[in-house]
Amino acid sequence: MADNDQYRSQSQTRVTPPPPRRESELRTNSAQLQQPHAGSNRQDAEHSLNLLEHLSDDLANLLNRTDISDCFLKVDGTFMAVHKCILAARSNAFAAVISGKFNRLDSTIREQLETLTEKEKLVIVIDKTDPEIMKQVVVFMYTGKCELNEGNAFYLLEAAGRYDIKDLKVHTGRFLVNRIDSNNVLTLLRAAYKYNNKLVKQYCIEHFITHAKEVMDQHELWKKFAEEQQPIVAELLHWHVNRDLFYSEKPQWDANSRW
Template structure:
């Protein structure tokens, strides 16, 4: 067994108003919880939006579950209640209060639910604490759960410390995991790595993929699991959001269905800040408030924030530090094009394009109308945009193409239209994933057949 060190029991909340602080408080309060996790005879409350944002496996399970009630239950076997509590804490806050205590169990859970950042944290912890006594157990974990960096550390450590093979841990591994030990032996006799025998994986957590902010931003821009639709501005532009995030970050919005007197682009930035704690910074855009002192916190952004989040002036200050916005007067026409693509409104798309809307206009996520239409499965809208010169292999801020988006959501007809228009099946996003790889990971079998 891996030696355990007891850590603090309290949930690692940040300050209220911070993303992790607000979501940690939401987890503790159980307010607006809409899913129950049954584990080891206990029932834990959680929120669909957070589970869907942080784990592709949970996201798929939530898509497949149908229920007539406002809440649903997911049963989890082969996991201890306290381990699941630690996993939930990470999903809400990016922190694990008892990481070293449950690290061996958490790495299994992270692998099962495809939570890469948690898995990396576990790998780092095990690599830093490898000893002669536990090296065998760590090597077994690394091989069984495909932990490439940890596997290299463990194999190099055993090569450098032959006494590991005389420990009770090695004997126990042979008895309990003979096939895994056979693979370890094969690796031991293979050509040694050029890296240091005791080199640990990088601990630069901030640069890793799958952080809380990144996952929630992806949730916002995809609309996955959204359960609230806000109408914004005079034209009633629609914005799909998540009640759990509203309850945690700006409770006044949770009871509102329409936001008047605010430009949709401004409100979109407010929502971006709600989900991530940051606003988009565009080098070529004009600052809405160039001087916070002169603004007096009375600009349109501050008015929105003061109304919906009156108790948190720091929220406004932070937003001012991050916020810039495009004030181009032609933006309205292009904004309507993006909205029409999101709604699959083909006739409106044709009219807007005929009067000069830019088919290649990109929103704050670097997504074009084609990417939105492809993601939401509107094959006719996709065909219309392509016919009007839309770039079939355009990239968003994550380097995802329309084909990536369509494959992820399982839109077979859209995938077919894009391929016929010359979409690149081998295109890779910023994680090195092709459309086929994404379809395979989330079991989009029919899309996989089209892409092969």
């Protein structure tokens, strides 16, 4: 009984707050808090970046750990060991596949993702993405980094849209908008509209407004594009005629196009 009384006494012990400070003390401490130590903001920023870098490195170490992976991507016969929780967190398309909610996917994407089970592990079969591109997609989903260059940027942009990886959409989009020209603008427009990449769409429209004659002078390319993408052409011509309206709305587009 004595032990029980002792336990009851301890469990009911209240945490007593410190006594209130005098107003002069509060003013002094408040002033001190409002004056950060020299370099503290920079050090905090560096520390935060270091933490993110360590997280990226740790997640990178999970790649191809077949002993602890619970899923495989089968890409043109190549198997990539992955983790369902990472895929689901980073890609809306893979999240739908893993949760079995295929109805959330566009019918075209749904047809491109087949699922199997091998040795009690989920296998997602991918046929529409090159293995080397998919490897960079997987690396990005784990680490937030990938090899991005002029040779693979468009294919990564397509993959980001196909699997609905928002960060990769922005990452590839920011790379490509600085490389838009009259030779690639129609290809980029088609992908931007197909996968609703607002950033790329905006900059492609802006390029067309400025270089419409140059783009349309590529007669065969423009003719084919106009036949296949009539709604896009209608919007391009609308903004070309109403360029003042486009530029007046551009700041709002900039604010909304980076997710």
